[in-house]
Amino acid sequence: xxxTPTTTSSPGSIPPSSAxxxxxxxxxxxxxxxxxxxxxRLNKITGLGGGLQRDVKPAAATPQTxxxxxxxxxxxxxxxxxxxxxxxxxxxxxxxxxxRPYPGLSSDPSQLDxxxxxxxxxxxxxxxxxxxxxxxxxxGPPNPFAAMGNPGGTGxxxxxxxxxAMLQQMMGGAGGxxxxxxxxxxxxxxxxxxxxxxxAPAVKTSAYIWRIVHAIFALGFGLYIAFTTEFGxxxxxxxxxxxxxxxxxxxxxxxxxxxxxxxFIFDRGQDSQSGIIGMxxxxxxxxxxxxxxxxxxxxxxxxxxxxxxxxxxTSPAMRTSTLLYxxxxxxxxxxxxxxxxxxxxxxxxxSLRMLDSIIVRKQGVTVDPSVxxxxxxxxxxxxxxxxxxxxxxxxxxxxxxxxxYLDLVTSxxxxxxxxxxxxxxxxxxxxxxxxxxxxxxxxxxxxxTIKTLHQVDLLRNRQSDGSYWYFVYPNVTTQDGLFSIxxxxxxxxxxxxxxxxxxxxxxxxxxxxxxIDRCLSHSTGGxxxxxxxxxxxxxxWGNLTSRGHSESIWGRAVGWTCMGLLLTLDVIPNxxxxxxxxxxxxxxxxxxxxxxxxxxxxSSGAWWxxxxxxxxxxxxxxxxxxxxxxxxxxxxxxxxYLGTVDNRRDVGDELSAAQYRKSADxxxxxxxxxxxxxxxxxxxxxxxxxDVCSINSTTAFDFYTTQPLKPQSLLxxxxxxxxxxxx
Numbered sequence: 001x002x003x004t005p006t007t008t009s010s011p012g013s014i015p016p017s018s019a020x021x022x023x024x025x026x027x028x029x030x031x032x033x034x035x036x037x038x039x040x041r042l043n044k045i046t047g048l049g050g051g052l053q054r055d056v057k058p059a060a061a062t063p064q065t066x067x068x069x070x071x072x073x074x075x076x077x078x079x080x081x082x083x084x085x086x087x088x089x090x091x092x093x094x095x096x097x098x099x100r101p102y103p104g105l106s107s108d109p110s111q112l113d114x115x116x117x118x119x120x121x122x123x124x125x126x127x128x129x130x131x132x133x134x135x136x137x138x139x140g141p142p143n144p145f146a147a148m149g150n151p152g153g154t155g156x157x158x159x160x161x162x163x164x165a166m167l168q169q170m171m172g173g174a175g176g177x178x179x180x181x182x183x184x185x186x187x188x189x190x191x192x193x194x195x196x197x198x199x200a201p202a203v204k205t206s207a208y209i210w211r212i213v214h215a216i217f218a219l220g221f222g223l224y225i226a227f228t229t230e231f232g233x234x235x236x237x238x239x240x241x242x243x244x245x246x247x248x249x250x251x252x253x254x255x256x257x258x259x260x261x262x263x264f265i266f267d268r269g270q271d272s273q274s275g276i277i278g279m280x281x282x283x284x285x286x287x288x289x290x291x292x293x294x295x296x297x298x299x300x301x302x303x304x305x306x307x308x309x310x311x312x313x314t315s316p317a318m319r320t321s322t323l324l325y326x327x328x329x330x331x332x333x334x335x336x337x338x339x340x341x342x343x344x345x346x347x348x349x350x351s352l353r354m355l356d357s358i359i360v361r362k363q364g365v366t367v368d369p370s371v372x373x374x375x376x377x378x379x380x381x382x383x384x385x386x387x388x389x390x391x392x393x394x395x396x397x398x399x400x401x402x403x404x405y406l407d408l409v410t411s412x413x414x415x416x417x418x419x420x421x422x423x424x425x426x427x428x429x430x431x432x433x434x435x436x437x438x439x440x441x442x443x444x445x446x447x448x449t450i451k452t453l454h455q456v457d458l459l460r461n462r463q464s465d466g467s468y469w470y471f472v473y474p475n476v477t478t479q480d481g482l483f484s485i486x487x488x489x490x491x492x493x494x495x496x497x498x499x500x501x502x503x504x505x506x507x508x509x510x511x512x513x514x515x516i517d518r519c520l521s522h523s524t525g526g527x528x529x530x531x532x533x534x535x536x537x538x539x540x541w542g543n544l545t546s547r548g549h550s551e552s553i554w555g556r557a558v559g560w561t562c563m564g565l566l567l568t569l570d571v572i573p574n575x576x577x578x579x580x581x582x583x584x585x586x587x588x589x590x591x592x593x594x595x596x597x598x599x600x601x602x603s604s605g606a607w608w609x610x611x612x613x614x615x616x617x618x619x620x621x622x623x624x625x626x627x628x629x630x631x632x633x634x635x636x637x638x639x640x641y642l643g644t645v646d647n648r649r650d651v652g653d654e655l656s657a658a659q660y661r662k663s664a665d666x667x668x669x670x671x672x673x674x675x676x677x678x679x680x681x682x683x684x685x686x687x688x689x690x691d692v693c694s695i696n697s698t699t700a701f702d703f704y705t706t707q708p709l710k711p712q713s714l715l716x717x718x719x720x721x722x723x724x725x726x727x
Contacts, residue, residue: 213259214259217255217259221251221252221255224251256304280292349392349724350676350684350720350724351388351392351721351724351725352388352392352394352398353683353684354684354686354717354720354721354724355384355385355388355402355721356683357679357683357684357685357717358381358714358717358718358721359401359405360681360683361683361712363377363381363712363714363717364377364378364381364409364412364714365408365409365412366412367412367413367416369416369422369426372427372692372694373429373691373692373713373715375413375416375426375427375429375430375432375433376427376429376432376480376483376484376715377713377714377715377718378409378412378413378433379413379429379430379431379432379433379435379436379483379484380432380714380715380718380719381409381714381718382406382409382410382413382433382436383432383436383567383718383722384718384721384722385402385405385406385409386406386436386439387721387722387725388402388721388725389402389403389406391725392725410436410437410440410443410446413433414445414446414449416430417430417433417434417449417452417453418448418449418452419452420452420455420456420459423452423453423456424456424459424460425472426471427470427471427480427481428460428468428470428471428480428481428484428485429480429481429484430453430456430484431453431457431484431485431487431488431489432483432484432487432488433453434449434450434453434454434484434488434492435484435487435488435491435567435571437449437450437453438450438488438491438492438495439491441495450492450496453488453492454492454496457485457488457489457492460485463475463477463514463534464534465510465514465534466507466510466511466514467510467511467514467515468481468485468511470531470695471696473538473695473696474535474537474538475533475534475535475537475538476531476532476533476538476695476696477514477515477518477531477532477533477534478530478531478557478695479515479519479528479530479531479557479558479560479561480531480557480560480695481511481560482511482512482515482560482561482564482565483560483561483563483564483567484564485508485511486508486509486511486512486564486567486568487508487564487567487568487570487571489504489507489508490504490505490508490568490571490572491571492504493505494571494572494573502577502578505572505578505581506581508568508572509568509581509584509585511564512561512564512565512568512585512588513584513588515528515531515532515561516528516588517547518532518534518547518548518549519531519532519547519549519550521553521612523612524553524595524599524611524612525594525595525598525599526591526592526594526595527553527558527592527595527596527599527611527612528553528557528558528561528592529549529550529551529552529553530549530550530552530553530554530557530693530695530699531549531550531557531695532547532548532549532550533548534548535548536548540697540698540699541698541699541700550695550699551698551699551700551701552610552612552613552699552700552701552703552704553610553611553612554609554610554611554693554704555607555608555609555610555611555622555624555625555626556622556624556625556628556690556693556715557693558592558596558611558625558629559624559625559627559628559629559632559719560628561592562589562592562593562596562628562629562632563628563631563632565585565588565589565592566589566632566635566636566639568585569582569585569586569589569639569641572585583650583651586641586647586650586651587650587651587652589632589636589641589642590641590642590647590651590652590653591651591652593632593633593636593642593660594653594654594655596629596632596633597633597655597659597660597663599611599614600663600666600667601614601621604621604666604670604674605663605666605667605669605670606621606622606623606626606667606670606671606674607621607622607625607626607629607667608620608621608622609621609622609625609690609704609705610701610704610705613701616701618701618702618705618706619701619705620688620705621670621674621688622688622689622690623671623674623675623686623687623688623689623716623719623720624689624690624713624715624716624719626667626670626671626675626719627667627671627675627716627718627719627720627722627723628719629667630664630667630668630671630719630723631719631722631723631726633660633661633663633664633667634661634664634723634726634727635722635726636660637657637660637661637664638726642655642657642660643655643656643657643658643659643660643661644657664723667723668723668724668727671720671723674688675687675688675689675716675720676720677711685711685712686711686712686713686716686717686720687709687711687712687716688709688716689709689710689711689713689715689716690704690707690708690709690710691707691708691709691710691713692707693707
């Protein structure tokens with residue numbers, strides 16, 4: 001037996017010597033199979049991720065013999081078990097065929113090996129002989145993972161791999177047709193370059209037209225916003241912002257809804273829905289599918305237009321208007337028009353804000369007789385406070401505040417007016433204060449001051465025609481005095497001298513008729529020159545004209561006449577005995593206001609400093625005259641002096657109430673945009689008000705246009721306050 005040669009045999013040919021040996025062999029074979037399967041799965045996952053695949057390649061070593069005593073497998077040299085696949089060089093000049101993106105590949109999915117799969121994932125040309133990925137029978141890019149076969153099929157080394165099953169479920173049709181690319185709402189198609197077998201869809205001509213129209217509208221809307229945006233003071237911007245926002249909202253929402261609607265009309269017949277809605281539309285029978293498609297289109301119009309409108313229009317009121325206004329593809333409801341800034345709920349009216357600002361600055365409390373306008377400013381301020389108290393709704397606390405300031409201004413004016421001798425050489429301005437004192441008839445402390453003013457009235461110099469001298473200038477009568485003396489003269493007679501009241505009324509009316517006779521400008525349709533000297537003796541200008549009037553028509557002087565007519569009509573009772581006087585005064589008022597409206601600047605709505613040379617270089621738009629004119633027009637409308645049938649018949653009123661209203665509104669808007677200021681301390685300021693323009697001058701154009709402007713002047717502030725009250 002010892003001389004018998006040893007034979008070489010494979011482990012499988014050696015019969016097991018015992019049951020334990022057989023169990024060991026079965027265990028080793030099972031472990032080898034598990035290791036081989038794990039390596040295969042690992043290589044597949046590594047290949048899918050673009051990594052380097054490694055495979056065990058048996059080494060060509062001489063097998064060693066196994067003894068009969070044990071059946072161990074032959075030893076294997078594992079020093080060269082790594083496998084590196086040859087690199088695939090990307091073709092630089094290859095032009096893919098859209099109908100066959102991987103030429104030379106078999107269409108049999110079972111032949112798709114790991115190298116081809118890895119090449120497709122990395123965008124490399126696959127090796128010859130690899131199968132072509134399956135095309136998507138429902139259109140769109142093919143699913144490159146469909147060629148991996150059925151994960152439960154036979155012959156697939158990864159058939160039972162749960163990782164592969166999950167990957168195919170994720171990258172497959174997501175519940176759609178087999179082989180289709182996933183269509184998750186909001187995610188773009190996961191196609192690959194050159195993989196669309198149908199090519200890019202042709203863009204319809206209507207789509208280009210819609211884009212062009214949309215671009216034109218966007219450009220036009222941008223220009224509209226640029227031209228309608230208000231600049232300047234904060235008050236100016238706030239007053240106009242709501243109206244501009246409302247118009248911008250209507251323009252934008254209307255055109256946006258139309259554009260979105262026409263886009264769906266152009267795209268009619270094309271299914272633009274994706275995700276779950278698009279899938280439902282494929283299977284939903286008609287007409288329900290059409291209803292759903294229409295609803296989704298309208299919903300798209302709603303969401304797009306409302307979202308864009310929310311961005312364009314930012315105020316809370318406009319956001320509410322958006323919800324009311326926008327209904328899918330229609331204009332069903334509109335928000336109510338916003339009120340003007342000074343009347344917005346929760347906003348302090350500008351009239352009260354201006355009065356509060358005057359109180360903060362303590363204007364009108366200190367009266368300096370050396371300041372020429374100091375007294376007339378006091379009289380005008382008393383009128384303004386009285387109008388606020390009589391016509392504005394306010395709390396009791398606010399009312400007490402304004403009444404206290406009225407008393408404070410009144411008490412500061414009393415010492416100035418108690419000297420009758422000084423009153424004889426003072427301007428007629430002091431009588432404007434006297435009229436307001438008479439209105440406070442319950443205040444007995446003012447009675448002595450009123451009596452003193454009456455004595456001064458009786459001693460004042462007059463012209464031969466009965467007109468008062470305005471100041472110490474001999475024989476010079478001006479419109480400035482018409483704001484003060486006629487109303488006081490009539491009010492005193494009505495309250496304290498009833499027997500002479502009718503004569504006093506006629507005397508007051510005479511002051512206006514004399515000015516009109518001497519100073520009427522026929523070339524301007526009824527405006528009045530500043531003043532006149534019937535004796536033609538005043539130096540410089542007294543002898544320039546046959547009627548003796550001055551050279552220029554000063555805006556604020558005409559404003560004083562308008563105010564004087566209104567105040568005089570207020571104090572003359574309406575009864576048969578005064579009918580003729582009142583008719584004359586109303587006629588004077590209508591004719592003057594009509595001429596003023598015709599002289600209004602067409603582009604701005606304001607009035608010029610020198611009204612008979614409106615566009616002459618050096619002239620400017622003046623705020624105090626504009627405020628007095630606007631107030632006079634609005635008050636005349638409220639009292640029935642303007643725009644009525646009776647006035648048209650009795651005094652020849654040629655303008656309608658709407659025309660007067662439009663004129664006043666344009667003037668008020670100009671004041672808001674050009675005269676009103678929002679100061680840093682929170683108060684309102686006022687500018688573009690000329691200071692003193694005395695008739696003791698050349699009265700030429702250059703004199704009036706070179707006088708300084710006075711900011712925060714009561715002459716302008718109270719005119720604006722009165723206008724705001726009337727609105």
